Amino acid sequence: MSSDDTRNLDDTDPLMVRSVEKAFRVLEAFDGANRSLSLAQICVNVGLDKSAAQRFTHTLNKLGYLQKDPVTKRFELSLRSLEMARHFITANPLVNQAMPYLLHLSRETEETVNLTLPHGTDIVFAARFMSRHMLNTDVVIGTRLPAFCTAPGRAILSRLPADEAVTLLERSPLQAFTPQTVHTVDALVARLHAARDAGYATTWGEFFPGDLSVAAAILDQAARPVAAVNIGVSSARYTPEKAEELFAPLVVAAARSISQASSTF
Known part of the structure; x- marks a missing residue:
């Protein structure tokens, strides 16, 4: 719990x-x-x-x-415990709606593609297509990570009303998981403003060292963030600049398509 x-x-x-x-x-x-x-x-x-x-x-x-x-x-x-996760995934309309877009993104990029859902101050992985260039193999469906230092989490936070986002940041376990972790409220608010303006969020090794992640929020009919799609790659293969250049347009397009594809999240 x-x-x-x-x-x-x-x-x-x-x-x-x-x-x-x-x-x-x-x-x-x-x-x-x-x-x-x-x-x-x-x-x-x-x-x-x-x-x-x-x-x-x-x-x-x-x-x-x-x-x-x-x-x-x-x-x-x-094994019966695992069935509970299967029931959630098969019954969740957002996850089902997102699957074809995630699969397409995975095939197009050959990189790791994730769908994450917000839960309090965290994000939870609901779908994951692994790359042959595997990163963070301990992250599986159901894994929970802090929102404040992950690209999907920041993408979601950036689309919330400002006061609501700040409240969640103040409740978060703000700590430096790596030397790159941004972990003060003021600095994070600035990152959220930049993410909202850009339409996507990035993190460069802020939770997992060497993990470069680009994410965009999926919105419901009321324009509230209900999930995020992200692509994660390794700093051994990409610079942050190259990862952002290549993958930001793709995650933004995928998130927009998933948002528009369903009217009943």
Whole structure:
């Protein structure tokens, strides 16, 4: 559960089913650093006593969302957990509408092409076409990154009302992920103004060293940003100037086409 989600939980909400919230916390305890967990680790990571952890893991195992190693007694996410992501992707009209344009962009450029969606102060990868010149292979569908230091995030922020964008920046974990990261509100606001004027945003190695990214926002009927399309390349193969020259017109055209293609995001 993201920090934004956690902040939005209301302990006094009479309609909140606490057992459901705890079950999802158990599932979300598993990630790249915690691919398998013992019952004791789940207790610590989720904040449950042993009895509650046993009930939740048993139920999730019976439902097929967790699998348990019969020897080590450790738990892992099952393949059924992956089906939830598939359901989202197949049911989301924006993602489905964007797919042909992303595929065309991938074939035309032979570079990595992504569709990202905004979620609080972050962006989440909803579609990803990898280049043979692979960059950041640990980024997969569902990966969450900060919006403020990524080109898709800045493209989205740049199309929000100024006060709304500043509020999101002030809530963001502004830190220097690399020596190139722009991480003060004033400097970021200047970047957002430039991105809005240009129609696209760029970042040069601000989250992943050596990653050059160019992105444009996808807008709904009310001209609000609902997603972004970006192309990511390596600084070993392109200069920032060349990447911007080649790919900015392409992402702008793709984002505009996706925006115009659907009236029901």
